[in-house]
Amino acid sequence: MRKNLQKIIAIGLMLSVVGITGCAKSKPTSTDSKGQVTVKLGIWPQDGLTDQIEQHKKWAAQILESDNVKIEPAYYKYAVDSFVSMATAGNAPTIFDTWYTEPQKLIDNGFVRDITPQLKELGWDTKMNPDVKKLLSKDGKIYGLPRDGYAEGLMINAKLFKDAGLVDANGKPIYPKTWDELAQDAKIIKEKTGHAGIDILAKDAAGGWLFTNIAWDFGAQFEVQKDGKWTAQLNSKEAIAAMQYVKDLKWKYNVLTADPTNEDWASGYKAIATEDAAMYIASPDSADQLALNKMDIKNLSMAPLPAGPDGKQYALSGGTPYMFAANATDDQVKAALKYLVLMGKAPVTTDDSIKGLEADAQARVAKGVPILPSFPAWTDPDYLKAQADAQKKYLNVDMSLYNDYYDWIKKPGVLHLEEPIATQDLYKELTNVLQAVLTDKNADVSQLLNKANTNFQTVLDNTK
Structure with a gap:
């Protein structure tokens, strides 16, 4: 396939x-x-x-x-x-x-x-x-x-999209093509149904893991190798823009679940299955998690992840x-x-x-x-x-309900590998920032990512 x-x-x-x-x-x-x-x-x-x-x-x-x-x-x-x-x-x-x-x-x-x-x-x-x-x-x-x-793609609860009026003439979800569209659609879903537009994880390293996919679409690259030395780039302007976007989902659009810091990989699938959220960054290979939460699969759909400001559109692989x-x-x-x-x-x-x-x-x-x-x-x-x-x-x-996703991931350049060095440490640093910006409306994204970048550079310097 x-x-x-x-x-x-x-x-x-x-x-x-x-x-x-x-x-x-x-x-x-x-x-x-x-x-x-x-x-x-x-x-x-x-x-x-x-x-x-x-x-x-x-x-x-x-x-x-x-x-x-x-x-x-x-x-x-x-x-x-x-x-x-x-x-x-x-x-x-x-x-x-x-x-x-x-x-x-x-x-x-x-x-x-x-x-x-x-x-x-x-x-x-x-x-x-x-x-x-x-x-x-x-x-x-x-x-x-x-x-x-x-x-990874955009996992969708099609019933919530239908309840929010975000379906075509055939009743199929009209999924967002850009991250800006996702924010607007999530707002409509929240207003029309009372349920979260999207589930964003911030409990453990899985939060940082999925955030990298959003950030790549904004043009971020978290680590680069120059002259044999690995350099952290958690505080690039692109990474800052991606983190600010996630912060806005909470404080500007108010479209997240009640407590993202209590959301992990498994609870994201549960949110889709139980209609707590309409969208989740996920992959279909773990769809058994939906069955554990008794989801009717006729309400499930997969779509490509949205594109970033400059058209970048990747699937974490x-x-x-x-x-x-x-x-x-x-x-x-x-x-x-x-x-x-x-x-x-x-x-x-x-x-x-x-x-x-x-x-x-x-x-x-x-x-x-x-x-x-x-x-x-x-x-x-x-x-x-x-x-x-x-x-x-x-x-x-x-x-x-799935063909657009499968057609998308076959396109050259879409599949994006995880960052290569000290990957789990990277995720932990990013999750720490996610927790801060999703619990404090006044959190300074740039300052937090500067600190995370310093911490992660120390890890890279000590990695052989």
């Missing part, structure tokens, strides 16, 4: 660096006296996703019977601090997923293991997008494989890889890879993998999650066709 995946996955060439240290303990024995292999499955569904859990139980029973592999459920949501402590103690899940800003740090610190021999044995190393392989590799060794990718604990044994890695085949997440087209693809689509339909085109990171044509066929078979949405 996505022809520009290489641009997304190239994020691995520009990873952020944070100071995580430590080493995992030595490898344990992974088989018992009966030769049974135990896999600690960090990708087990979180509590509440009942249908997904039931499907995983079926897969666990299947692999136990066919390969004598015991699956130990171990749902894990990746976070730097928690993973470092688990990996240092040798307690990380056998397989887990993370963010595309993390692989090189995890590799450098010895927290993940080389799976090259297992991938070569299966032939998967030649079916991976070259930039994916580059992202997950070091010194010719491969340490993971891709789960998916994403590109990234994705999720699977990686393996440093102390995972060869047998555990092989077993985990077989489990991915059952899930339909591996580049093969066996009866089991096709069933996995269809089971995933069926589970989404059952939960009320939209079946939308994927962002494949594999190149095997048979697998890509099987994936597309499964999605088409269970299509449960009107694609006219």
